[in-house]
Amino acid sequence: MDRNVNVIIIEPQEFLCNLIHYSMAENGFENFRILQKLVGKERGHFKIVLRSYNSSLSAICEKERTAKNVEIVEMITLNDVIKDFTKERILIKIDVEGLEGDVLLAGQSAFKQRAIFLCEIKENNWELILNLLNKYSYKMLDIGHWGKIKKGEDYLLIPSELLSEEFI
Numbered sequence: 778m779d780r781n782v783n784v785i786i787i788e789p790q791e792f793l794c795n796l797i798h799y800s801m802a803e804n805g806f807e808n809f810r811i812l813q814k815l816v817g818k819e820r821g822h823f824k825i826v827l828r829s830y831n832s833s834l835s836a837i838c839e840k841e842r843t844a845k846n847v848e849i850v851e852m853i854t855l856n857d858v859i860k861d862f863t864k865e866r867i868l869i870k871i872d873v874e875g876l877e878g879d880v881l882l883a884g885q886s887a888f889k890q891r892a893i894f895l896c897e898i899k900e901n902n903w904e905l906i907l908n909l910l911n912k913y914s915y916k917m918l919d920i921g922h923w924g925k926i927k928k929g930e931d932y933l934l935i936p937s938e939l940l941s942e943e944f945i
Contacts, residue, residue, distance in 0.1 A: 782866045782893075784809040785858055787816045789825050789850040815852040816871070818879035823852050855884020859892060867892040878902035881909055888913035894934035895920075906934075916940055 786809060788794050794813045801809050815823060824847045859867060869892055871877050877896055881887075887894075888909065898906055910917055918933040 782808060782868050783862055784868050784870075785862075786811045786870065787814055787858065789813060789815045789848070791848065812853075812858065813850065815850050816855055816858060816873065816880055816884075817852045817876060818854065818883040819852065820854060820857070821852045822849055824848070825850055855880055856886045858884070859887050859890060862890070868895065869893070870895040872897045875899040875901060878905040881906060885909070885913075888915065891936045891939075893936070893939070895931065896934055897931050910934060914938075 784806070786797055788797060788811065791813055794811050798811055801811075815825070826847055855869070858869070867887070867890065869887065871880055871894055873880055874897075877898055878901070881894075881896075882905065896906075907917075909915070914937045915934050916937050918935065920931050920933050
């Protein structure tokens with residue numbers, strides 16, 4: 778991994794944070810920070826429901842629950858995440874199941890700092906995110922279908938100045 782890039786991993790579940798940390802350490806990665814938090818459009822504390830049969834299916838709890846499968850997690854904005862990174866190149870992976878528009882809209886300072894995003898984009902956010910990319914002179918590279926733009930897939934959002942002419 779490039780020593781000049783800082784990777785920020787935001788994961789609300791304690792179990793998955795520990796698993797990610799172990800994996801990164803075992804593979805010799807050093808330039809990463811794991812935040813056990815939620816990222817969204819506002820600050821607060823939320824309960825998340827943990828699915829014992831599939832840890833990737835956790836969700837914010839809308840109703841009051843007292844079961845053991847609930848964790849209380851702090852929610853922060855993308856602006857909160859990047860405030861400590863003022864000069865370094867930042868790579869941020871965003872997979873928030875349809876809320877990526879809210880996350881990016883509330884975290885526009887990340888665009889100003891020229892962060893690179895690995896982002897799943899759901900169809901309901903398509904227009905909003907394209908407007909943000911145009912506003913901050915970013916390009917979108919489809920990393921799942923190599924050239925075919927399909928709504929609801931994974932993209933690399935990268936400042937235009939970081940791309941060579943062959944990619945633009």
